[in-house]
Amino acid sequence: MQPTDVLAADWKSSGFDAKSLQEALAALGADKAAISTDIAVNGPDIAENGAVVPVSVSSNVPNTEFMAILVEKNPTPLSATMTLPAGTEANVSTRVKMGGTSNVHALVKANGKWLIASKEIKVTLGGCGG
Template sequence: MDNRRRNALKAGGALGVLGVLAAAGLITPAVAQAAWNKAAFEAKSIEAALRAIGAGQPADSADILISAPETAENGAAVSVGVLSHLPNTEYMAIMVENNPAMLAASFQIPAGTLADVQTRIKMGQTSNVFAVVKADGRFYMTKKKVKVTLGGCGG
């Protein structure tokens, strides 16, 4: 069976279950968006974004790896991954320094799982991409510069 078809069927099934639960009144929009940190996603500076997620001044760490291209041809869809080798990783965030809103993505990492996330983000221009990780109640950070040749945030 084609993997794309299988993934589409899985996603459709999950959305169907979510729709049934919402229709039955068991899940409200407030519950579905409870983990959304509005202040963090609207932050315009790295300091404000870090403050909104409770990170303060995270320590630099070589145990966090960012996988992203050196040069992204199209900033509308830049593939970025973060892998944390820090024990007990519980949260990961991806921030883009020169974007209109700093926080591009955030992830809660369940206990006992591999702290490895992959996503696509928008980048308006060449910028530093930061990975912020919370492990054992402390925050850590690393960064990587990504050159964008065609902006994806309205550029």
């Protein structure tokens, strides 16, 4: 797995400054992503502390080349992006900050198509100033 290159000149187009889920998806070119059951979003049903919520994403879609994690109700929803070299197992884990209960979306690009799946995670103590 290789981290996505983020250059200062490309920052605005990368989606990390987007203020809504739709804006972030559009910045990534994925505003028409199809819902997929071949993508799994895993995390706790209830997170005690929104500052450190473990989230993992796995894709059974062949040729997965890109994955992103978006927290819908965060002030800036795009939380992480990963570019996967050919042949890489499409399974990633990280911790995200959540301001409150929200849908967490996993976005996948494979074979030139965008796919998305989601899971609601309830947060009892916000991590984004909540």
